[in-house]
Amino acid sequence: MxxxxxxxxxxxxxxxxxxxxxxxxxxxxxxxxxxxxxxxxxxxxxxxxxxxxxxxxxxxxxxxxxxxxxxxxxxxxxxxxxxxxxxxxxxxxxxxxxxxxxxxxxxxxDLPKADWFEGVPAGPGGDGEVHTVVLGRPLGLDAESVAALARRGVHVHLHGLVTAPGVKGAWASWLPRAVEAAPGRVHVHPHVDQRDWVRVLSRYDAGWLHRVRSANGGDLRVATWDDLNLPARIPPLMAAGVPLLQQRSPGCRVAADRLIEETGAGLLYDDLDGLADRLRDAAALRRARDAVAAHRSSFTxxxxxxxxxxxxxxxxx
Structure with missing residues (x-):
């Protein structure tokens, strides 16, 4: 130690x-x-x-x-x-x-040390397009959804597990198709460790949580783990000042939905078209980024x- x-x-x-x-x-x-x-x-x-x-x-x-x-x-x-x-x-x-x-x-x-939050998030690059980031497994994404986002000018950057040698997952079959279907808007990057969370990740407009729709109908007794979970990718995104993206589950109780509703530190969306519109809303993204800045220290x-x-x-x- x-x-x-x-x-x-x-x-x-x-x-x-x-x-x-x-x-x-x-x-x-x-x-x-x-x-x-x-x-x-x-x-x-x-x-x-x-x-x-x-x-x-x-x-x-x-x-x-x-x-x-x-x-x-x-x-x-x-x-x-x-x-x-x-x-x-x-x-x-x-x-x-x-x-x-x-x-x-x-x-x-899964809360990290405050040391890894040091530094001021730089903010998005401002090239006129929207850049989103996935840390680890791209749960809930596939070639069709990534291509649909790309057609709306939304980039998807994948960092980490998808490039680890020997690691296989559902993305192994669709990632090459997604890259081919959306040239220039699907990007695969190495893992980003704690030392570079703020420097590397802060350039993105928003970060994906797990894209899984709940069906618990408001009854936690039938909740899945995705309903109860606060994904471990939340603190790195908060450290970098990046708003969270979470698919809404109307009528259901979901921990990640509640977190965003309470803090304002992200965007809740119903479908990909609605999300693309919200990601183009500069004022909404600015409000979410301000909320992340207000709450980021509580995620240490x-x-x-x-x-x-x-x-x-x-x-x-």
Whole structure:
């Protein structure tokens, strides 16, 4: 680690080492792959306050047959943190009366250090066309949608996972067709790491979230993970001052929709034609960019660290 005060415990003898260290609190996190091991820690160290921070995704744990483990982490921990109010509410509904609402908090687990937000976003290049960016997987996009956007003068720039060696996905079949159908308006770029978020990404007019339409009808009990999730690409886009693009799901409850409605830090759209029109609305984009600037610091870990430490102190009393 590039800082002190960190002690690594041996993987093959962590139980004995943890008892020797005698920690004041166990902070366990974050996603479905960690559930079995975190459950093992919960049971192995019963005398130590246990804070469970969970993000992605209860539906994955259910499919893997690990819901009993996840439910025990949620009900036996001294406190829990969830990535969105919608995910918190989902757990309260899934485990009625078994989770204390007063010990269930909201804090995204994918928040980066404020160091990566340093610098002033440059703003779009101003070549008269609209440039949008995808970070990682282009979920919900395909050759037809990208080509339709290109015909309206909207560029799509893809950064990251689509170019990683050996990585395959649905885009592998449609990306070459999209590049051919929309020459000069579909662009593939390398991954951008934290050091270049502000410098590289701030040149774009807007950034895509996951283009997935909800069908929960306002009932979180039937929500999918896409309904509960705040995608990890949000903080890099906020760091760069880039407004978020989210497809609206009328009558449904979706965490990303609510975030944009509450902050104004993006554009909600119904279809691609409507989105192209909104992206051509300079005033709407300027308002969204101003809202991003007003809220961007709240998407750093540093903005929430004192609250997290306060929770640790509270459960240790």
């Amino acid at each position: 590039p800082f002190g005060h960190v002690t690594d415990l041996p993987r093959d003898d962590w139980r004995r080492a943890a008892r020797r260290v005698r920690p004041d609190v166990v902070y366990a996190l974050l996603n479905w792959r960690a559930v079995p091991f975190c459950h093992e820690v919960l049971r192995a160290l019963p005398g130590i306050p246990f804070v469970w921070h969970f993000k992605e995704a209860p539906q994955h744990s259910i499919r893997r047959g690990e819901w009993p483990l996840l439910a025990e982490l949620a009900t036996r921990s001294a406190a829990q943190l969830y990535c969105s109010p919608e995910e918190r509410e989902w757990f309260l509904a899934a485990l009625p009366g078994a989770v204390d609402p007063g010990r269930a908090y909201v804090m995204d687990g 870990f540093d903005a929430h660290a004192d609250r997290l430490v306060g929770l640790f102190r509270e459960v240790c009393r």
